[in-house]
Amino acid sequence: MTEPADHPFVAAVKPLVDAMGGEMIAPGSAEGDDVVLSWEGREVVAVRLPHLSDSLDHLLAELERRHGMPLAELDRKTKQSVVRILEQRGAFSVRHGVETVAGALGVSRFTVYNYLNREGAREGTRRGPAAGRE
Incomplete structure (x- = not known):
């Protein structure tokens, strides 16, 4: 992921993404079903959910x-x-x-x-x- 891993929002959602078996990726790399998450109006991270x-x-x-x-x-x-x-x-x-x-x-x-x-x-x-x- 190209976004800073130490961003507080990324740190906050990481346990949830890990528990779901998802993958955190840079927002610019998001595809079809990926979920882009924003913080204070700026895209911070995208989550690729597992099949x-x-x-x-x-x-x-x-x-x-x-x-x-x-x-x-x-x-x-x-x-x-x-x-x-x-x-x-x-x-x-x-x-x-x-x-x-x-x-x-x-x-x-x-x-x-x-x-x-x-x-x-x-x-x-x-x-x-x-x-x-x-």
Whole structure:
């Protein structure tokens, strides 16, 4: 990025951009879907947001860092908690999201659906391939 990295606005938004898996670029390099941010009427930085599939990978990596171990090594209760967090963040709206999460957790996709349905039963909703069957 050609803009000063020590600008207070850049420093303020950097944690948010990092958490989203985005990239900060110079405003003059912004393209199509990039978001140009201004401070006091002057363009200071542009943010290139990740593709949804990249966001899911970023979320999974962040959860591994948070737990301090590969997600596949977590106990069942913690894996259920991870699935809840991922659902809240929209991970299962991404194409192949269930399969990607299942692989990261070291479980089958049906187990992920079971975790979702277990949570959904508390909320009165059902998800997954068996959601329409009784």
